[in-house]
Amino acid sequence: MNSKQIHLPQYLDYASTTPLDPLVFEAMTPYFLEDFGNAASTTHTYGERAAKAVKQSRQLIADAINALPEEIHFTSGATEAINLALKGAFLTYRHQNPHIITAQTEHKAVLDTCAYLEEIGAEVTYLPVDPEGLIDLAQLEASIRKDTLLVSIMVANNETGVLQEIKEIGKICQSKGVWFFTDATQAFGKVPIEVLNTSIDMLCFSAHKIYGPKGIGGLYVKKGIQLTPQIHGGGHEFGLRSGTLNVPGIVGLAKATQLCLEGMEETYGRLKNIRDDFESEMEKAGNIKVNGKNAPRLPHFSNFQLLNEEAEAFILRNRNKIAVAQGSACNSALVQPSHVLKAMGLNDKDAENSIRVSWGLKLESKYSNLNILF
Template sequence: MRLPVYLDYNATTPVDPRVLEAMLPWFTEHFGNAASRTHLYGWTAEEAVATARKQVAKLLRANLKEVVFTSGATEANNLAIKGVFEKYSYKGTHIITLATEHKAVLDTCHHIEQLGGEVTYLMPDANGLITPKQVTDALRPDTILVSVMYANNEIGVIQPIREIAAVAHAGGALFHTDATQAVGKLPIDMVEEGIDLLSLSAHKLYGPKGIGALVVRQGVEITAQMDGGGHERGRRSGTLNVPGIVGLGKACELAQKEMSAETQRLGLLRDRLEKGILANISHTFVNGNTPQRLAHLTNICFEYVDGENLLLSLKDIAVSTGSACTSASVLPSYVLKILGLTDNQAYASLRFSLGRFSTEEEIDFALQHVVEVVERMRVGSAV
């Protein structure tokens, strides 16, 4: 059976064969615990972790001592937000974030509210962008953290991170960014951009699932959310996932080397798909800020079709209606609703996200398939 063309790279990416090759010895041959510092097995594992820490730090222009390995970006977001809230609650309990953040941030903020904290949810414009002025206006003397997603997972819009971080610091607050969809796809310099805490996940950049990191700028303190052996400089206890960490490190190394060429190639393929859909299917439009977005992603609304039937009818391609974490929900995308789309428009919007292994032939096939399916669904309608 022929597998569908995969165009859901924002949900997850396949492990790059070079990443898998780097990981394999650490499952069997080098299986030591990185915390076992009394023999060669432990020393070897510890050295591999140190190498990966350098690879992650180098990609983000960070210090290797700032990298805290986690189980993924969800844990990293929890550690950042809850960790700052608990550590700095003596200064204040107010947090600023976006209404269009990933659920890993939004639900963590809701938890903070249950603990007595206050959260301001900024509303972006119709393109999905916020302005530094919105952050300035929301700042209060008791604001301790501003958390803004680097690039949105559904529409790909890239926020003005440097400017927002500067505003946060001017107001005496720390700045956190969920950069899960940006790491490995955009050049990020934590020092130059003023980022205090940054969350990432390996499986979004051709690494394995179940491993990620929170990068914490030196001087920033957080309260650990996992207690135990005091691993990761006391910031996240638990036996280190050495094979996963090696995979994350290798994925970061590859991303740094290939990011520029990959971004250019995927941008051309994305534009080929997007322009083809808009030119061949009437009553379609792109959701989000078109110029200021990730190069590999497009989110397109197909009006006058039933969204659920559209997704089910596209059997030869793998796409999504939004975040993989909310795909089980029967509700329309809250991100698209905030942008001003109606329920029907949100239901009828599809996210196409391309990746390292996408080919020109796959894009042409996907374009033809989408055109045929939409035309068939619209037969007999007033369109």
């Protein structure tokens, strides 16, 4: 029986998710087939081997951000980690410190969690951003009160790739005696992050953004911070997150982290050159206007307004050629004007007419033929 070859569009949505690296798959495979034991069942060899793999993976990830292994807690992904950090902190300290500070451009996992916390008594300050997507550090400092519990500002925005001044934010938080939680999901494995020299108290990350498996992520919690668990039933993960550990996923997360760190400098330079060349050519041709262009950005992100065509029409016309995003994956069920771009000052029309292109490791050509589609 003859089968027709399926020609998939060129994938340019790496900010949404990434393909599994074959080396990651190879590292995970034994923990599905031979070393399938429960890491909590250490009375026999199967459990011991699984527990050893988890311990080694925890150490590798801790080393990647200059943390202690017992400060790394595995979760199902960044969304769960965000909920654990924000809800867990508020429920523990709500009576003394009910105030939380975040930004209008945070991921929906942060914004929706903060909205829920407001319903149960939290007071939340949502900081605006400038046209490049950056918060005002002086405004942040002025917003911190005596009853402020924590500041939640992401390292890199998931729609624009704009990088906040994390080190300075950490200094402000430390000087004011409040905790600094950061959503590092997009930046983890892409740019160097060290929790000690940036005064980060909590940080979340996810494997599927770095060529690892879906369904596994984690939360760094600085030693001494007490969080109220959100999942009960066995006291796993140092009592913070119950549930049988996803050993293959944890091994995959660690391997993906290792590979990203080893290739970080080369990958950063290569993808930045591709992005910069593309944006320069398209702007000269009058095809696009880049959102957040003058801010520090992750090297593989480009969020831009289409100047000669509606974004919906562009995506529909090229849906068999390229895969790109309009808005972010977390809002894909209903395409609405991006809350990130609107916070940066774009009107509904310009926000709706913007698309996000994100490059990755599996490029087939310098521009992936994107420039010829305009």
